[in-house]
Amino acid sequence: MITACGTGDSWLNLLYRRRRSRGRSVGPMPGFSTNAIHVGQEPDPTTGAVITPIHPSSTFAQDGVGGLRAGYEYSRSANPTRTALQECLAALEGGRHAVAFGSGMGASDVLLRVLLKPGDHVVIPHDAYGGTFRLVDKVLTGWGIEYTPADLGDLDALRAALRPTTRLVWCETPTNPLLGVADIGALAGVAQSAGARLVVDNTFASPYLQNPLALGADVVLHSTTKYVGGHSDVVGGALMTSDDELAQRLLFTQNSVGSVPGPFDAWLTLRGVKTLAVRMERHCDNAERIVEMLAGHAAVSQVLYPGLAEHPGHEVAAKQMRRFGGMVSFTVAAGREAALRVCAGTRLFTLAESLGGVESLIEHPAAMTHASVSGSALEVPDNLVRLSVGIEDAPDLADDLRAALDRA
Numbered sequence: 001m002i003t004a005c006g007t008g009d010s011w012l013n014l015l016y017r018r019r020r021s022r023g024r025s026v027g028p029m030p031g032f033s034t035n036a037i038h039v040g041q042e043p044d045p046t047t048g049a050v051i052t053p054i055h056p057s058s059t060f061a062q063d064g065v066g067g068l069r070a071g072y073e074y075s076r077s078a079n080p081t082r083t084a085l086q087e088c089l090a091a092l093e094g095g096r097h098a099v100a101f102g103s104g105m106g107a108s109d110v111l112l113r114v115l116l117k118p119g120d121h122v123v124i125p126h127d128a129y130g131g132t133f134r135l136v137d138k139v140l141t142g143w144g145i146e147y148t149p150a151d152l153g154d155l156d157a158l159r160a161a162l163r164p165t166t167r168l169v170w171c172e173t174p175t176n177p178l179l180g181v182a183d184i185g186a187l188a189g190v191a192q193s194a195g196a197r198l199v200v201d202n203t204f205a206s207p208y209l210q211n212p213l214a215l216g217a218d219v220v221l222h223s224t225t226k227y228v229g230g231h232s233d234v235v236g237g238a239l240m241t242s243d244d245e246l247a248q249r250l251l252f253t254q255n256s257v258g259s260v261p262g263p264f265d266a267w268l269t270l271r272g273v274k275t276l277a278v279r280m281e282r283h284c285d286n287a288e289r290i291v292e293m294l295a296g297h298a299a300v301s302q303v304l305y306p307g308l309a310e311h312p313g314h315e316v317a318a319k320q321m322r323r324f325g326g327m328v329s330f331t332v333a334a335g336r337e338a339a340l341r342v343c344a345g346t347r348l349f350t351l352a353e354s355l356g357g358v359e360s361l362i363e364h365p366a367a368m369t370h371a372s373v374s375g376s377a378l379e380v381p382d383n384l385v386r387l388s389v390g391i392e393d394a395p396d397l398a399d400d401l402r403a404a405l406d407r408a
């Protein structure tokens with residue numbers, strides 16, 4: 001069992017460690033940004049360094065055989081910088097455990113292989129993240145895993161997709177790129193009463209806007225490459241859960257398969273996470289301004305944003321999210337070619353895949369992020385444009401996008 005401890009001890013770290021070991025909450029917990037800035041990140045006990053050190057060491061000296069000084073022996077098994085990140089991420093999702101990986105897909109792979117064995121069945125969203133679909137459809141089916149895509153915004157669609165062998169329901173909300181909303185609490189009820197677990201890929205919302213464990217999910221997944229890291233400079237992933245037994249299996253598999261983040265990557269992610277709350281507030285402010293502009297533009301036929309009162313998932317989103325996020329999609333009335341021209345015609349919005357960084361990005365899902373699902377049940381409209389609204393000045397962003405729409 002891996003029992004690596006943190007880099008120092010303060011009331012915050014002790015609070016969380018006690019919470020993890022006792023298996024229950026210990027009363028009112030500190031606020032989101034206090035946790036983001038402090039949990040797992042105590043001043044270094046040997047030097048007083050305020051910022052968590054990057055520990056590049058692959059191995060750790062032992063005082064006699066098996067005499068570990070702080071629980072560390074080899075950095076694939078556990079590394080102090082990674083421990084700091086894991087403790088912080090667990091706190092941000094209100095979970096007792098977090099397990100960090102070298103990418104979001106590394107996290108997904110470990111979770112799927114821990115929870116499913118040959119013959120088992122998983123329900124995935126009908127507009128799942130392309131990489132998740134590829135992993136399930138192209139890799140795991142080769143190992144005897146079966147799957148059904150379903151619209152998880154519709155509980156009857158989920159019930160119809162369930163089989164006696166269903167062990168897992170995989171949910172994203174809001175979804176990518178159509179920004180559909182699924183009711184996490186309701187899905188947890190349906191999944192768990194069928195003997196399946198619910199995992200929520202919370203990448204689009206970030207832990208600041210939505211905490212699925214508190215709503216009944218068994219596991220939360222993040223591609224920390226996106227909002228959590230927030231600066232488009234590091235790839236990573238993480239799983240959070242309050243299930244002690246599952247956490248031990250995830251840690252065991254993390255060590256067994258070795259898909260761990262390096263200490264530099266863990267540190268960069270930890271650096272990003274400190275400002276998550278202020279970034280998310282600004283992402284949301286800016287997204288609202290962009291949605292307003294798009295809704296009034298003649299070249300736009302439909303705006304997809306859970307913050308809009310007419311969005312079919314608005315009420316559920318308002319119930320389970322703090323705000324509605326920085327992702328906005330829209331359709332261009334004149335069709336595919338015009339949508340491609342809009343994507344190529346912005347100056348501030350950079351044409352690129354990925355999302356969640358401080359800079360605004362624009363993309364054409366059918367030709368880019370979702371090209372691999374064309375012709376499948378997961379195909380997306382070809383006049384759809386997806387925005388990751390950054391934290392630049394909103395008027396500049398609105399002007400840039402309006403000009404590209406005017407020209408298209």
Ligand SMILES: *Cc1c(COP(=O)(O)O)cnc(C)c1O
Nearest residue numbers: 103104105129201203223225236
């Ligand atoms: C990017 C992303 C992933 C995969 O994460 P990587 O870090 O790229 O491996 C999974 N789910 C969602 C929703 C994503 O946006």
